[in-house]
Amino acid sequence: MRILFLGYWGLHDGLTTSTVFPHLRILQQRPDVAAVRLVTIERGTDAQAELVFAPGFAADKISFKPLRSRPGRNVILNKIEDFTRFPQELINQVAEFKPDFILARGAPAGALAYLVWKKTKTPFYVESFEPHADYMLESGVWRRYDPRYLFQRHWEQKQKQLARGLMPVAENYRDQLIAEGVPATQIITVPCSVSLSAFAPDPARRSQVRQQLGFAVDALVGIYVGKFGDIYYDEEAFDLFKAAAAHFGPRFRLIVLTPDPAAEVRAKLAAVGLGDNHSFVTKAPHAEVPAYLAAADFAFAPIRPAACRRFCSPIKVGEYWASGLPVLLTAGVGDDSDIIEREGGGAIFTLVQPESVPAAIQRIAAIVEQPNYRQLIIGLAARHRSIQRAEQAYENFFGGLLPA
Missing domain, CATH: 3.40.50.2000 (Glycogen Phosphorylase B;)
Structure with a gap:
């Protein structure tokens, strides 16, 4: 199978290193995965830089093609552009890479995956699925009538309805999603994984x-x-x-x-x-x-x-x-x-x-x-917090999806 892995942070962002790269390694090791394309969103100086993808990945299996914000624009304009220009760029990538599905990391990336689905009907899954709009509202970053809040909340509802699978990070949210009517078979909890060996006391x-x-x-x-x-x-x-x-x-x-x-x-x-x-x-x-x-x-x-x-x-x-x-x-x-x-x-x-x-x-x-x-x-x-939780979820969702 071919997977377009969509992150919402830059290649050098700590969240990409700590949460995306470990999952790429899982996919790289699966014999039924023929190719994975990693897509990140680059802002600031990295948006114009020549980015070198991290070593440790098989070049014949994992490729990299970022989405780049335009320089000299403020944060709000960049965020708006995320959901105007980037969906079309992703649609172009889907046409070129021909993935069997999109695997989005986080609800904002899931929103982009949904917007691509609207045009191409490319199936998508969302891992680290959380109520991002409510996070931003309750943190005081967004207001209730902020267009960013209204759009993100709407797109999260669409993800609940249309994603092939959701991977929330807490059992508490899995229970909430089931109460909202999302079929239990489409939800597997995958807490944010850590490497026990990398962080072992020394x-x-x-x-x-x-x-x-x-x-x-x-x-x-x-x-x-x-x-x-x-x-x-x-x-x-x-x-x-x-x-x-x-x-x-x-x-x-x-x-x-x-x-x-x-x-x-x-x-x-x-x-x-x-x-x-x-x-x-x-x-x-x-x-x-x-x-x-x-x-x-x-x-x-x-x-x-x-x-x-x-x-x-x-x-x-x-x-x-x-x-x-x-x-x-x-x-x-x-x-x-x-x-x-x-x-x-x-x-x-x-x-x-x-x-x-x-x-x-x-x-x-x-x-x-x-x-x-x-x-x-x-x-x-x-x-x-073992990475095995993610391995298990991938096997459950993808194991019988396509022949090896």
Whole structure:
């Protein structure tokens, strides 16, 4: 079979590296897959750059052809163009590549796949299917009468009706989709997968990174990976860091890996008493994240609460677990909050109940005192975030689709 794999991020985006590439490798290994074309959406400087597809893929099986935004246009115009110019470019790619179906990563990519279906009737599947329109609305990024919200919400309804298969990232959303009338046979939950081998704790890397950062052997190190604002807490996250520092005392250190401006983040950390002697801030490529996680003892996931958060699967939580780190997580996030309360692997807090914050930090402190806590938490990643979940879903959806 021939598959057009449609992502919604650039080739060098961390989400492409962490969520798209592992699934391309699964498809590459399938004997019934003759060819896969990866399509990304390139913006900014990468839109004009000569892009070199990552090594590790068989050139005779995986090809690459990006969609490129026009230069010198603002973000809103670029987003509008995503759904005006890009569908026709994808239709041209379908005519040239002749895929048996489109596999879209995420609901915005699924919207493009639907628009191609309208013209060509090319079947499509959507993995990492989430209520993206509601995410953006509840995060305050879009307004209820914003055309982007109205169109995306409409296109998500069409995906539910017309996709050959949906792969939500949380059982909570699978249940919701079934309640909305989507046939259960067309839905398989595939949480955001992580590589257990890539993120496995490494004592040598732990020691090396701590030495580089000037952290003592007995330092108690927390880590946060990601942006501030939008679906994540901003000022509240720094208050959370401050509360952890107050609990753990002088030996507490913090690592922040973020694409946000480092100077701004450092200033906010200094304002809560975590200056350069007690914290480290950098923007790290995804390949370097496991080493920093190895240097940590626990992790933060301060995700802003909203009704639709029950349907998400933050990749960072899976990576934290695969590194053996307990997670300080907001209540009501995907299946992960329920997993933590049921099986361990961290502690849950909610700012609506301020007393839950010190209680959650105390829970983290108790976990990191256990001698074997890392291996127990890695077990959570193996059960709930293994790449085998995606392999199984592909086999169920594609296994009998075409002869090998």
